[in-house]
Amino acid sequence: MSGPRAGLSPRRVLAVAGRVLTQVRRDRRTLAMLLVLPCLLMTLLWWLWSDVPGGLFDRVGPALLAVFPFFVMFLVTSVTTLRERTGGTLERLLAMPMGRLDFLVGYAVAFALLAAAQSVLAVGVSVGLLDLDVRGPLWLLTVVAVADAVLGTALGLCVSAFARTEFQAVQFMPAVVVPQILLCGLLVPRDEMPPVLATVGDLLPLSFAVDAMSGLSRSTATGEVWQDVAVVAAFAVALLGVGAATLRRRTP
Numbered sequence: 001m002s003g004p005r006a007g008l009s010p011r012r013v014l015a016v017a018g019r020v021l022t023q024v025r026r027d028r029r030t031l032a033m034l035l036v037l038p039c040l041l042m043t044l045l046w047w048l049w050s051d052v053p054g055g056l057f058d059r060v061g062p063a064l065l066a067v068f069p070f071f072v073m074f075l076v077t078s079v080t081t082l083r084e085r086t087g088g089t090l091e092r093l094l095a096m097p098m099g100r101l102d103f104l105v106g107y108a109v110a111f112a113l114l115a116a117a118q119s120v121l122a123v124g125v126s127v128g129l130l131d132l133d134v135r136g137p138l139w140l141l142t143v144v145a146v147a148d149a150v151l152g153t154a155l156g157l158c159v160s161a162f163a164r165t166e167f168q169a170v171q172f173m174p175a176v177v178v179p180q181i182l183l184c185g186l187l188v189p190r191d192e193m194p195p196v197l198a199t200v201g202d203l204l205p206l207s208f209a210v211d212a213m214s215g216l217s218r219s220t221a222t223g224e225v226w227q228d229v230a231v232v233a234a235f236a237v238a239l240l241g242v243g244a245a246t247l248r249r250r251t252p
Helices: 010-026 028-035 037-048 056-086 089-094 100-129 138-160 166-176 178-183 195-203 205-218 223-246
Strands: none
Touching: 010 028, 010 100, 028 037, 028 056, 028 100, 037 056, 037 100, 056 100, 056 138, 056 166, 056 178, 056 205, 100 138, 100 223, 138 166, 138 205, 138 223, 166 178, 178 195, 178 205, 195 205, 205 223
16 A cells, blocks of 8 residues: 655655656657757748848747747657556556645656756757847846746646547647647737637637747747746646546556
8 A cells, every 4th residue: 555645745756757857868769859850940030031021030030049948848748648658657656655736846846957958959959059039138048948948848747647549649740739829829829810719819828828938039028928937837847747646546
């Protein structure tokens, strides 16, 4: 019988986070996807739009710095967490004095650290090498990118609780990620969308992330940016709560 699981334990959370980071460090393909892929995608789009007049990369680039970390972290987190459950690792961990919230928060901490490294690299490449025009403070741009990646992590953790196979986890992407990319204002400004779509877009968490990035690209004012970051953080916490409430020990 398992021991008591009284609330969230920092020691257990750090133990899970350390274990996840060790696993990712040994998986070079996943590590490359987390750290290198967003930089490569930003470079590809800069190259693609280099001859397009009107500074398209400067207009769209900040929003992409919100979308790419969100997308990559969702994909990696959902598949990795589901693999833990289907392989029986989660069942063994929860047989010890460890609760579901310990497991999920530990994963969130580990991927938040990876998200920080990912965001520093992506922002550094975009601003330092690709000359992305940003008027706001670069450190805050990095903070927003980290918040976006943590949001993708929390959503991936939440979605993994409802999938039975890794393929099913990937199938959730068109349902929960693609609509947010379409309605966040990246392709069409939300104030130019049909009213119903604009209303839905205004309520999606990725829209707040894109608004924060776009605000930093246009102005040095940071008040509204911090409000958007707070909303993104609130969504991430809520998603972790849903994931903890619905997470199963193993896949039937």
